[in-house]
Amino acid sequence: MKSIYPNSFGQAIATALLMTLAACNLPQTPASQSPVPEKAPTNLVALLFVKKDNLKNELRGEIYPIALLLNDRYLEIGTDLTRDLRDFGNLDAAGRARILSLNNQRVVTNAIQNFTVVSNGQTLGEFQVEKPIISQFSCSSIITGQGNFQSQTSLQAIFDQLPQSRTGGFSGGTQQLDETWRTAIALSQAPEISKPPAPSDADLTRYREAALAFGKTAIAAVANGGAIPGEAVVESVQVVDLDQDGSPEIFSTVKQGNSANSPSRTPTGFAAVWFSDQAGQPQLLETTQASVSLTGSQRFPYELLETIDINGDGVQEAIVQRTGYESTSFEIYEYKNKQLNRVFEGAGYGC
Numbered sequence: 007m008k009s010i011y012p013n014s015f016g017q018a019i020a021t022a023l024l025m026t027l028a029a030c031n032l033p034q035t036p037a038s039q040s041p042v043p044e045k046a047p048t049n050l051v052a053l054l055f056v057k058k059d060n061l062k063n064e065l066r067g068e069i070y071p072i073a074l075l076l077n078d079r080y081l082e083i084g085t086d087l088t089r090d091l092r093d094f095g096n097l098d099a100a101g102r103a104r105i106l107s108l109n110n111q112r113v114v115t116n117a118i119q120n121f122t123v124v125s126n127g128q129t130l131g132e133f134q135v136e137k138p139i140i141s142q143f144s145c146s147s148i149i150t151g152q153g154n155f156q157s158q159t160s161l162q163a164i165f166d167q168l169p170q171s172r173t174g175g176f177s178g179g180t181q182q183l184d185e186t187w188r189t190a191i192a193l194s195q196a197p198e199i200s201k202p203p204a205p206s207d208a209d210l211t212r213y214r215e216a217a218l219a220f221g222k223t224a225i226a227a228v229a230n231g232g233a234i235p236g237e238a239v240v241e242s243v244q245v246v247d248l249d250q251d252g253s254p255e256i257f258s259t260v261k262q263g264n265s266a267n268s269p270s271r272t273p274t275g276f277a278a279v280w281f282s283d284q285a286g287q288p289q290l291l292e293t294t295q296a297s298v299s300l301t302g303s304q305r306f307p308y309e310l311l312e313t314i315d316i317n318g319d320g321v322q323e324a325i326v327q328r329t330g331y332e333s334t335s336f337e338i339y340e341y342k343n344k345q346l347n348r349v350f351e352g353a354g355y356g357c
Contacts, residue, residue, distance in 0.1 A: 050075075051075065051080075051193060054192040061182065069151040086355075088147045091105065106138060119134055122194075124197065124312060129196075132156045134156055136151075142183055144356045168188035191311055195318070197318075202246045205254065212288075217260060220260075220294060221262075222260065225275035225276070232273065232298070238260055244256070249320075275297075278296070278308035308327075308328060311325045324339040333355070
């Protein structure tokens with residue numbers, strides 16, 4: 007099933023949906039209760055940003071909507087105001103507030119406000135949206151939900167706890183901005199949390215060897231015979247068990263070319279490799295992707311953010327971030343019949 011909706015169509019549905027959800031008071035899972043085991047009919051997948059304003063030395067928590075799961079379909083439901091603000095020019099605070107109020111009915115966090123935040127298979131806390139704001143992401147102006155963690159959890163504690171590999175930021179623009187942020191996945195319906203399997207050193211060695219072989223083949227296929235100098239190396243290996251059957255699935259990233267000593271604009275190959283390990287035999291999954299950068303980019307274009315059960319069926323979905331030249335977007339994959347199927351792509355920002 008491929009359920010990828012254009013943003014305009016998704017937002018048209020979103021407007022009607024938000025009115026329904028608000029009227030029905032969509033149930034939220036309290037922090038004190040265990041997750042409901044039955045399949046979640048509605049779940050908002052989002053990115054939590056903990057942003058540090060380097061000019062004011064202040065922290066701010068924001069929910070960035072990625073996709074709404076509704077009736078087994080994923081809808082792109084964010085509110086992008088980039089064109090509106092561009093058409094009106096550099097608005098003052100009052101002007102931005104007016105645009106925000108005109109889009110109030112389209113803001114999903116007005117109806118869905120409570121989120122469970124998860125990072126690396128661990129629940130970090132419960133976050134509650136207090137108000138919508140317009141945030142700047144490179145050239146994009148997008149409505150997010152600003153709020154705080156419940157109980158005694160502080161934004162500073164979460165910022166310090168999140169891995170440095172999940173660090174980004176933005177500075178400049180038409181307004182004076184200098185922000186550093188760290189991110190985690192947030193869900194409106196609390197998921198079942200299960201720890202990934204702990205592979206042995208021998209297993210990890212075997213996985214790296216398989217990832218390298220699969221990655222080199224994938225990069226060569228997209229290079230179309232073009233020469234990519236340098237050896238291929240495995241940059242990362244993440245071991246998960248999507249269907250909880252005891253046999254792991256492995257996500258790895260492979261890079262070829264453009265070391266620190268390479269000339270500028272040296273072609274670089276990247277591969278995001280998914281494979282399973284059935285009875286000690288690696289099996290490549292069709293989801294494996296590869297690309298070649300001709301600009302000598304050092305930034306890896308694929309990142310597995312989290313594997314987590316979004317729809318409550320006992321099988322984890324994979325949430326992937328795609329990063330290009332001044333652009334970021336997100337993908338969600340479901341694992342069925344021993345293959346990963348992409349069921350959502352979108353929620354992008356950038357220039």
